[in-house]
Amino acid sequence: MSTREETLHEHVEFWLEELAADRPALAEWFDGLSETDIAFTLESLPLEERLAVWQAVPPALRGAVLVELHDEHRRSLLKAAPPDSLLQWLGRTDPEDLLELMDDLPVQLGRRALRRLDQEEREQLQAALGYDDDQIGRWLSFKVITAEAETPGRVFRKALRETGVPEMTDVIVLVDDNSRYRGCLSLDTAMKVPTQQPLSQFIDAEINPLNPALSLHEGAQAIRNSGWSMLPVVDENGTVLGRFTASDALDVITEEQERQISQLTGGGLEEEDLFSPVRRAVPKRSVWLGINLLTALLAAWVIGQFEGALSQWVALAVLMPVVASMGGIAGSQTLSLAIRGLATGQLGSANVRSLIRKELLVGAINAVLWAIVIGIVASLWYDSFVLMGVIAFAILVNLVAASLAGVAVPWVLSRMKIDPALAGSVILTTVTDVVGFFAFLGTASLVLAFIG
Amino acid sequence: MSTREETLHEHVEFWLEELAADRPALAEWFDGLSETDIAFTLESLPLEERLAVWQAVPPALRGAVLVELHDEHRRSLLKAAPPDSLLQWLGRTDPEDLLELMDDLPVQLGRRALRRLDQEEREQLQAALGYDDDQIGRWLSFKVITAEAETPGRVFRKALRETGVPEMTDVIVLVDDNSRYRGCLSLDTAMKVPTQQPLSQFIDAEINPLNPALSLHEGAQAIRNSGWSMLPVVDENGTVLGRFTASDALDVITEEQERQISQLTGGGLEEEDLFSPVRRAVPKRSVWLGINLLTALLAAWVIGQFEGALSQWVALAVLMPVVASMGGIAGSQTLSLAIRGLATGQLGSANVRSLIRKELLVGAINAVLWAIVIGIVASLWYDSFVLMGVIAFAILVNLVAASLAGVAVPWVLSRMKIDPALAGSVILTTVTDVVGFFAFLGTASLVLAFIG
Numbered sequence: 001m002s003t004r005e006e007t008l009h010e011h012v013e014f015w016l017e018e019l020a021a022d023r024p025a026l027a028e029w030f031d032g033l034s035e036t037d038i039a040f041t042l043e044s045l046p047l048e049e050r051l052a053v054w055q056a057v058p059p060a061l062r063g064a065v066l067v068e069l070h071d072e073h074r075r076s077l078l079k080a081a082p083p084d085s086l087l088q089w090l091g092r093t094d095p096e097d098l099l100e101l102m103d104d105l106p107v108q109l110g111r112r113a114l115r116r117l118d119q120e121e122r123e124q125l126q127a128a129l130g131y132d133d134d135q136i137g138r139w140l141s142f143k144v145i146t147a148e149a150e151t152p153g154r155v156f157r158k159a160l161r162e163t164g165v166p167e168m169t170d171v172i173v174l175v176d177d178n179s180r181y182r183g184c185l186s187l188d189t190a191m192k193v194p195t196q197q198p199l200s201q202f203i204d205a206e207i208n209p210l211n212p213a214l215s216l217h218e219g220a221q222a223i224r225n226s227g228w229s230m231l232p233v234v235d236e237n238g239t240v241l242g243r244f245t246a247s248d249a250l251d252v253i254t255e256e257q258e259r260q261i262s263q264l265t266g267g268g269l270e271e272e273d274l275f276s277p278v279r280r281a282v283p284k285r286s287v288w289l290g291i292n293l294l295t296a297l298l299a300a301w302v303i304g305q306f307e308g309a310l311s312q313w314v315a316l317a318v319l320m321p322v323v324a325s326m327g328g329i330a331g332s333q334t335l336s337l338a339i340r341g342l343a344t345g346q347l348g349s350a351n352v353r354s355l356i357r358k359e360l361l362v363g364a365i366n367a368v369l370w371a372i373v374i375g376i377v378a379s380l381w382y383d384s385f386v387l388m389g390v391i392a393f394a395i396l397v398n399l400v401a402a403s404l405a406g407v408a409v410p411w412v413l414s415r416m417k418i419d420p421a422l423a424g425s426v427i428l429t430t431v432t433d434v435v436g437f438f439a440f441l442g443t444a445s446l447v448l449a450f451i452g
Numbered sequence: 453m454s455t456r457e458e459t460l461h462e463h464v465e466f467w468l469e470e471l472a473a474d475r476p477a478l479a480e481w482f483d484g485l486s487e488t489d490i491a492f493t494l495e496s497l498p499l500e501e502r503l504a505v506w507q508a509v510p511p512a513l514r515g516a517v518l519v520e521l522h523d524e525h526r527r528s529l530l531k532a533a534p535p536d537s538l539l540q541w542l543g544r545t546d547p548e549d550l551l552e553l554m555d556d557l558p559v560q561l562g563r564r565a566l567r568r569l570d571q572e573e574r575e576q577l578q579a580a581l582g583y584d585d586d587q588i589g590r591w592l593s594f595k596v597i598t599a600e601a602e603t604p605g606r607v608f609r610k611a612l613r614e615t616g617v618p619e620m621t622d623v624i625v626l627v628d629d630n631s632r633y634r635g636c637l638s639l640d641t642a643m644k645v646p647t648q649q650p651l652s653q654f655i656d657a658e659i660n661p662l663n664p665a666l667s668l669h670e671g672a673q674a675i676r677n678s679g680w681s682m683l684p685v686v687d688e689n690g691t692v693l694g695r696f697t698a699s700d701a702l703d704v705i706t707e708e709q710e711r712q713i714s715q716l717t718g719g720g721l722e723e724e725d726l727f728s729p730v731r732r733a734v735p736k737r738s739v740w741l742g743i744n745l746l747t748a749l750l751a752a753w754v755i756g757q758f759e760g761a762l763s764q765w766v767a768l769a770v771l772m773p774v775v776a777s778m779g780g781i782a783g784s785q786t787l788s789l790a791i792r793g794l795a796t797g798q799l800g801s802a803n804v805r806s807l808i809r810k811e812l813l814v815g816a817i818n819a820v821l822w823a824i825v826i827g828i829v830a831s832l833w834y835d836s837f838v839l840m841g842v843i844a845f846a847i848l849v850n851l852v853a854a855s856l857a858g859v860a861v862p863w864v865l866s867r868m869k870i871d872p873a874l875a876g877s878v879i880l881t882t883v884t885d886v887v888g889f890f891a892f893l894g895t896a897s898l899v900l901a902f903i904g
Contacts, residue, residue: 004677005797013802036677044798046806161609164640168681168698170619188616224702225456225488229620229681246620246698250676253702257709261792261873274793274807281814282821285785289822292781296774297829303770310762310769317762317769318755321776321885322748329744333737340713341726345457346496350465354498355726362733369734370741377749421713433773 008037012044019049025056035061039068042077046275051080059085063093067100072273075104083109095121096141099128127241136219137212140233140242143167149174149182149200153193160190168229168245171207174199180238181209186228209234212241217256220249263422295426299324299433306441309448315382316444319391323440326370327398327432334359334406335428339421342414356407363403371395390447394440398432405431460489464496471501477508487513491520494529498727503532511537515545519552524725527556535561547573548593551580579693588671589664592685592694595619601626601634601652605645612642620681620697623659626651632690633661638680661686664693669708672701715873747878751776751885758893761900767834768896771843775892778822779850779884786811786858787880791873794866808859815855823847842899846892850884857883 015029030038038057042050042065054077057065066074078086083106090098090105090113098117102110102125114122124142131137143166147156156172165187172190174182183203185193193202209232210219223231223246230245303310303320310317338355341347347355375392379385409428410420467481482490490509494502494517506529509517518526530538535558542550542557542565550569554562554577566574576594583589595618599608608624617639624642626634635655637645645654661684662671675683675698682697755762755772762768790807793799799807827844831837861880862872 004673005800009797009800009802012800016802034677040798044800044803046803046810157613161643165622165638165643166640167622167638167679169622169639170617170681186617186619187621188618191613191617220702222456224699224706225486227619227699229622229698246681246702247676247679250672250698250701250705253705253709254676257705257712258792258796260709261712261788261795274789274798274803275810278810278814278817281810282817285782285814286818286821288785289778289781289818292777293774293822293826296777299777300770300774303773307766307770311766314759314763317772318752318759320769321755321773322745322752324773325744325748325751326741329741330737333740336714337726340710343713344710345461346492346726348457348461348464348496350461350468351496351498351726358498358727358730358733362730362737365730365734366738366741369738370745374745 004037008041008044011041015041015045015053016049019052025053027056027058029053030057030061035064036068038065039073043069043073043274047076047277050275051077054080059089060092062089063097063101067093067097070273071104072276074101076273076277078104087112091116095125099125100139102129103133124242127239131212134215135212136210136214136216136233136244136248137235137241139216139244139248140212141245141248142242143169144173144230144232144240144243145169146173146175146240147190147199149176149203150198152196152198153190154195156190156193156199168247170229171231172199173209173232173240174203175240179240181232181234181240183207184209184232207231209240210244211235216252219244220252220256223249260421263419291426295430295433298430299437302434302437303441306437306445309441309445312448313444315378315384315387316441319378319387320437320440322374323391323394323398324433324436326374326395327402327436328429330363330366330399331402331406331428331432332425334363334403335410335420335424338407338410339424342410342420347411352407352411356404359403359407360400363400363406367396367399367403370399386447386451390443391440393443394436397439398436401435402428402432456489460493460496463493467493467497467505468501471504477505479508479510481505482509482513487516488520490517491525495521495525495726499528499729502727503529506532511541512544514541515549515553519545519549522725523556524728526553528725528729530556539564543568547577551577552591554581555585576694579691583664586667587664588662588666588668588685588696588700589687589693591668591696591700592664593697593700594694595621596625596682596684596692596695597621598625598627598692599642599651601628601655602650604648604650605642606647608642608645608651620699622681623683624651625661625684625692626655627692631692633684633686633692635659636661636684659683661692662696663687668704671696672704675701712873715871743878747882747885750882751889754886754889755893758889758897761893761897764900765896767830767836767839768893771830771839772889772892774826775843775846775850776885776888778826778847779854779888780881782815782818782851783854783858783880783884784877786815786855787862787872787876790859790862791876794862794872799863804859804863808856811855811859812852815852815858819848819851819855822851838899838903842895843892845895846888849891850888853887854880854884 015025019025038061042054045053066077069077086109093101095117098113105113114125117125128138128140145163145165170187171184172187173184176182182200184207185199185202185204186207189202189204190199193199207228210222212233212235214222223244230243232243233241235241338347341355371392374395375388378391379388405428409431410424413420413424467477471477490513494506497505518529521529538561545553547569550565557565566577569577580590580592597615597617599611622639623636624639625636628634634652636659637651637654637656638659641654641656642651645651659680662674664685664687666674675696682695684695685693687693790799793807823844826847827840830843831840857880861883862876865872865876
């Protein structure tokens with residue numbers, strides 16, 4: 001844990017103690033804390049205490065703090081605020097922050113806040129609001145340095161001293177006299193353009209603008225691959241809408257990461273807040289528990305087909321979870337590779353067959369190895385050579401099937417435009433459970449019929 | 453899939469076809485591809501084909517391509533290269549790239565490459581090599597603009613036109629006449645410092661340098677929270693070692709994300725390459741399969757304690773996986789929240805008790821709900837009220853235990869300095885399996901003893 005996190009945790013501890021002792025929350029608590037710090041500590045507080053502390057946040061900071069909060073936290077605090085005081089904070093919020101909050105504001109209030117902006121800002125915001133939640137056009141920032149393409153180097157540099165250079169600026173955008181996009185050059189180059197020569201002669205064809213319809217993921221990757229702090233966002237008509245920065249890319253990737261942790265640990269269909277209200281958490285999780293019940297009942301049904309064998313031979317009941325669980329792990333290992341390959345785009349139709357071949361080979365070698373080990377353990381435990389053969393065969397079948405399913409399940413899901421990280425794991429374990437129980441109990445039934 | 457990924461996939465497809473037809477790999481294939489593109493496509497190729505294509509990469513590009521590759525890919529290609537040709541590429545690699553490759557080079561070769569640098573570069577690299585793999589000091593870049601603190605605004609700007617402004621530069625670092633760190637100011641401010649006034653009068657106390665001993669994770673978070681493209685890295689003696697940029701932060705967060713996917717899907721203890729050699733993949737995965745076997749045998753042993761009940765009542769064998777699996781899912785939901793809270797630092801000793809209380813409440817409500825549903829399903833399936841009671845009770849116990857373990861397991865692991873994302877899931881499912889089987893079969897045994 002970093003020093004910053006430790007310090008913030010001391011705040012949380014202090015606030016919890018104060019509130020527990022029934023002392024009111026005070027505006028002074030926030031002295032020296034940035035918006036990010038305040039957002040972080042609010043998110044660390046249980047629901048009731050969070051509302052109490054939020055009432056004490058100085059109104060001038062509230063807009064900026066709201067922007068830093070995760071969606072769910074933000075909504076819960078917005079809901080608790082009376083509309084009039086909301087409008088008052090929003091008046092002190094800058095247009096980019098307002099753009100971020102817009103979706104979570106009551107519609108009427110959003111419109112009123114828009115009307116308070118000057119015309120240029122309002123037009124920028126309205127253009128951005130025309131894009132989807134998942135498109136970079138929706139999350140623009142507006143601090144782009146644009147220059148008329150024919151501006152001479154010296155004039156440009158003089159103007160730069162007056163307008164200034166916003167943070168994350170290493171690219172300058174050139175427009176023609178109709179304000180249409182002409183091209184980019186680096187700040188570095190722009191600083192060195194000879195006094196009398198126009199900037200347009202130094203356009204860098206390798207700096208490409210982003211299309212506002214790009215997904216957030218693609219936008220973040222484009223920034224990462226470009227090596228620049230920012231790229232301009234330009235629509236089909238050549239209008240420079242704004243910019244997308246490395247800071248935006250960091251936010252996008254961090255949020256993707258948080259979403260993936262939730263999804264992969266089976267945490268539920270949606271992101272959830274550490275202290276989200278019980279009445280929201282229960283139904284969200286119930287959905288996932290319900291889906292799991294259906295798959296578990298399917299596995300139970302398969303087991304139920306072999307009640308005869310189970311009642312004759314109790315060792316089958318004892319060992320069957322071992323067969324299913326080894327298949328589940330082997331499958332997850334392959335699934336993990338395939339999901340990552342699909343996410344980075346490195347796994348595609350050109351190489352999916354090569355991956356299946358490799359995974360089947362790795363799976364088969366491990367299958368033989370663990371079939372032998374588990375066969376020996378089982379034969380020692382129950383002193384039965386027949387059981388050894390049956391379980392070894394079942395492990396072999398299930399581990400090979402798991403390797404195949406580990407590539408096939410995410411591949412088919414991604415062709416169906418379903419995120420394999422979300423549903424892949426549930427489907428895969430269902431496959432390995434069903435195959436495992438079927439192979440183990442089915443073989444045992446055949447053997448019993450043959451012997452008996 | 454973005455256009456870039458599609459285009460690159462066409463390359464992969466074309467190359468695979470060419471090689472399959474036994475035509476040799478050609479240097480022309482790389483025309484118009486950047487280092488990142490080449491690295492991406494190499495990683496998408498199966499092992500044998502990758503080596504064939506790598507031989508055709510123009511030597512001048514090889515160093516830069518190696519830097520863009522993931523560790524495992526990089527090592528496999530370095531191993532395949534004769535030392536002499538290696539040294540030849542390294543001569544054309546810039547110092548920052550050399551720093552990244554150093555750990556993967558044979559020691560002798562690394563030393564020879566260092567000797568070829570000029571003295572300043574060599575000293576910078578040696579300082580960086582003194583830090584750990586996980587510290588930002590080890591992964592510095594050196595393109596920092598430093599200025600003597602008393603430089604007047606006009607002189608600074610004139611110098612800037614000559615030295616230029618590297619990408620990701622929005623912060624200027626000031627040093628005293630012994631080259632010791634004095635402070636920072638934004639490029640924006642530096643552009644506006646009046647002609648005759650020294651830069652030092654405009655130092656921005658809110659721009660803080662990073663300590664080289666900071667972990668990569670902390671460094672990336674610090675950049676993200678700062679909102680700047682870069683921060684200088686300064687050691688205890690005030691020596692400016694280099695800078696850490698938003699681009700570095702993007703790389704760190706992306707790699708963390710990839711590692712987490714591997715870990716959470718149980719993919720194994722370490723990151724693995726899409727086409728890593730079978731002889732490396734098999735032992736890596738075996739370790740994890742072995743650990744799983746131990747936990748599965750523990751669960752089997754618990755089941756084995758109730759052989760009597762199982763052989764009397766076959767429905768127990770059919771339904772017991774349902775009890776275990778519902779507990780596993782409920783536990784994972786809580787685990788996911790707790791792991792995320794621990795990773796972001798929002799979960800700490802101040803609020804862990806609040807989280808346990810909330811999770812127990814959510815868990816208990818869902819436990820009651822699903823105990824009823826599953827009880828009804830079981831009683832309909834087997835037409836037995838006794839079975840309904842037994843399974844409902846077991847679900848209730850297991851789901852509540854799962855909620856508690858979902859917070860307790862990652863909490864204890866993190867206190868023991870073990871990454872909860874790595875081991876949390878295995879331990880948790882072991883707990884829910886054991887508790888589930890014990891509650892279900894144990895209750896059934898008691899009931900059988902009572903009835904029978």
